[in-house]
Amino acid sequence: MKLLILILAVLVVLNILGFFYSTAPRMARRKDCEEFTRWMYAHRGLWSEEKEIPENSLPAFQRAVESGYAIELDVQITKDNRLVVFHDDTLNRMCRKEGRVCTYTLEELKQLQLKDTEFKIPEFREVLEIVDGKVPLLIEIKLPTHNTKTCMILNRELKNYHGKYCIESFNSLALRWFKRHRPGIVRGQLSDRFRKSDGVNLILRFLAARLMLNWVGRPDFIAYNYRHANKLALRLQRILFRVPTFAWTVQNQPDCRQCCRKFDTVIFDGFLPEKEYKKAS
Template sequence: MKILTCLLILFLLYIFCILPRFTHRRESRSFRHILFAHRGLFSNEKGIPENSLPAFSRAVSKGYGIELDVQLTKDQQLVVFHDSTLSRMCGLDIHVREKTYEQLKELTLLHTKEQIPLFSQVLKLVDGQVPLLIEIKLPCFSTSTCALVDKAMAGYKGSYCIESFNSLALFWYRVHRPDVVRGQLSSNLTRPVAEGGYLLSFLVKHLLTNVLSRPDFISYCYKDTNNISFCILRSLLGTMTMVWTIRSQKAYERCLNRYDSLIFDNFIPHS
């Protein structure tokens, strides 16, 4: 009997930990049934690199929502760039946070003429024409990026929500900007999410950090959606779900009616 009681307590504790926020479901619904162009509607074949101004302009022209990545430079400027290092996109094996924005302006993306844009430049270009899904890159325990993103969004008139792998970013929004729709990014994580190392990655993988962040939606890799916590949130608790990254028409058709919103790249979906 004691064993059963202990197991029940552990199960209830587990459910408590993975619970989402329930009070902002109406606000979250505005981000349902949206196709988000991953890092903009980029095309390497056409010389339009990811997270570039032409990629975002192309997404706007097609009417797609935009998923983008925001992180800090050495001089505390917000830039739109995915990787922690510059090696893949700029051929320089150094972290973005170790360069000032003026130094980053000397680099180009994938041998094109395009440069790493400031977050403010992207906001000016999009100008509320399509919804934004803003991923906050937070490789450390400092949440200063969140405060700067929030400041940048203060005068923005368009629709946006935020997401992050690092639950500390969501916790910052929970405390300071509870009106903003927030989502927990996750997958079958094999690398550390941040300085928290593999323990934090394990907790995020199983959505146990929801106890800290209480997200409005879960954004999960579509190949890993057999995760038990994700299934409970989606099927039993009716939590809003997004999946990433859809890269084929076949995967698109498989996911279209299963999840609330899709994040795609490398092809144009056809309904």
């Protein structure tokens, strides 16, 4: 009986240690990470359907810069290995065109219009020229497979950029790439309470939602769906590891005020948050 109790106790301890190991972020707290939490992030730029400014477009980024908001944007590679700023895997929603972004060359993509406006899909370097270090960038790496070529190309594009930026991804392999090759860049793990409809298998949904893949990339911050702010896994990150947290994607003033009490900063769209929220949080 005593042996059984001992075995059970050892198993419990091992499970607890395994949980801590798998969920731990980068343990060395970085001051430069805290700098990013002082800003609010315009989700895909400061776009507006009313003003006919599409998401992830050059005028959306210009508007964010002029309004004094940091910028969240999405990057992925084209068929000819160029880096473009575009959220969806496919072109249907934004360009009324069939097919995946990665099956088109940059030249072909440049022929398309964003939401029937005059604006085109921007190349990442075009965005860097517009922002020019005026506000920080939160760069989401779209990585639908195990191929990390996007990370390599992004790193190359950022080599000569002197503004502030950090990276994030739902795919922990992107974080691992930067952990190995550019450990000095602040990196964040995106997560959610995933559903079956998200196209993620059951095991990955379970692990990712509970941040149990943090061991892969050891993130500096966590960006989580704000609707699940009270999820135990996220609360443990704040309580045990004191890791900075970003709320996504907040779409109104009341939710923004609530998020500023539970998160370190917010990623927003659809409204202009009052910057005083950050001061009061």
